[in-house]
Amino acid sequence: MEAATAVSAFGTTTTSSSSLYPGAARPRRLLVTPAAWRGYRTPPLRAVASSRATIVVSNPPPPPPPPPPSSAPAGVAHSKVDRSGRFCSPRAARELALMISYAACLEGADVVRLFDRRIKARSETGFVFDKTCVLNYNHMSFGGGPLEVGTEEEAEKLNSQNEKDSANEAEVLSAPPKLVYNNFVLRLARENLVAVASGWDKHVDIINKITPQNWKDEPIARILELCILHIAMAEMTSKGTPHKVVINEAVDLAKRFCDGGAPRVINGCLRTFVKDHMNIDPSQPAPAESKA
Template sequence: MGASQAVRTFSPSSTSVGTRSCRVLAGPASRRASRALAAPSPPRAVASSRAPLVVSSPPPPAAGSGPPAPGSAHAKVDRSGRFCSPRAARELALMISYAACLEGADVVRLFDRRISARREPGYVFDKTCLLSYNHMSFGGGPLEVGTEEEAEKLTNQNEKDSANEAEVLSAPPKLVYNNFVLRLSRELLVAVASGWDKHVDIIDKIIPQAWKDEPVARILELCILHIAMAEMTSKGTPHKVVINEAVDLAKRFCDGGAPRVINGCLRTFVKDHIDTAGTSQAAVSKA
């Protein structure tokens, strides 16, 4: 399979993407998303019983800090208790794009299907979990702790956060996101679908060869690139804002050097394919 052909397997309507794509979710933060969108993640475990112990988990909140209050910088909820920030819209768009690739479905149709899906009888969503959800919780390297007690505390906190995030990501969107977020997310997905083929050709030229060699393992990263490129070319959002948001999504849901690579790819995209007015150069040339 050539590089260009490999990248094209990420079409939202492609049926060639199987469940093995789930291995893209390998980091602490990304494994949380896999519980809502793919197979359940394996439990995290302490690597050794000898000091220092290593736990692959981000640090827990400071003691006594408690969950963020409504309207805080982390929660971003409105008076109805739903997420209301553009960050939430981009995250939702990413979740739908990733799920669409796994299912071989059209991104917009999948979004509409999830929005209109009926709740299961007896299902109750506890909105308090939204207050503990942190859009800025980034994964990181293993942490060293000195005792079994500290390791157990970190592991328990990580499992608690994972369960909370899985509850949020798998809940019916109308219970989690307000109308602004749902509208913006759908607009992004419409732009992703309409610009997919054009952006595939560009992505094929700017991503590392390693990503071309293992495309199925990079579905999440490529979805981030597609969403960012679609937003820059269709919404007119400032380039720096879009790039920063894409890098944050990569920090949250991807592993290794993905944030750095995505940052470089999008800067190249802006330099070579977007003019100073924020318009796609390809669109200008056609006009």
């Protein structure tokens, strides 16, 4: 199989093949795979459909306790939407910044310019977005170990629900941003991306020092993980967000969109960054946290 062109996050070109990018400039940042770019609609992050836990049929587990009564529709508690039916939480802003960073790596574009282009882009002819997708979206849906069920029927039911949830997530993540996020989230996401761009070169060198060797050996498989590190490091240094908040958010993003031990590695990398490059003891709360 012909090797794909890739410019690593660590500043070196690994291989070259101009035939993969006919008529287009080679990507400049992070790593690149030959993926088609379709207007403003970003391809869903790689683990949206694979972040669901495996389902294993075994002896019936003990029944879970009944959920507390609630008058809110299913999914509303997870979505954090405003009265217009759009996301309004900082977590949504970080997810949006991650999607734009990921897409910028695939396209070889500047993250801020790509964000602005997506915001200004018009919807495709005939595109209709169902806002109930936002209400059913769960920012806290993480992968995990296998789920045990008692019967094949229960397994089929859970698999069916997983497919619906994955399709819902893909619809939300690929929709035009103005339909999904309110102005607060759009502004916060852009601020994060401006911070990422301004601190990029400095953070590339730091990431090269704090990431494990196997990530450096296969950078093309670590686009999302590297983007999460850039976003977290930029938010801590440029925006002054308390380091524990940023690290927890970065680990949660890794749990949602990355594979294997990425959350643990990202946690370790960011704690090292806080200790060695920000001269802060990561075990101690930041001043802003102690007041809360």
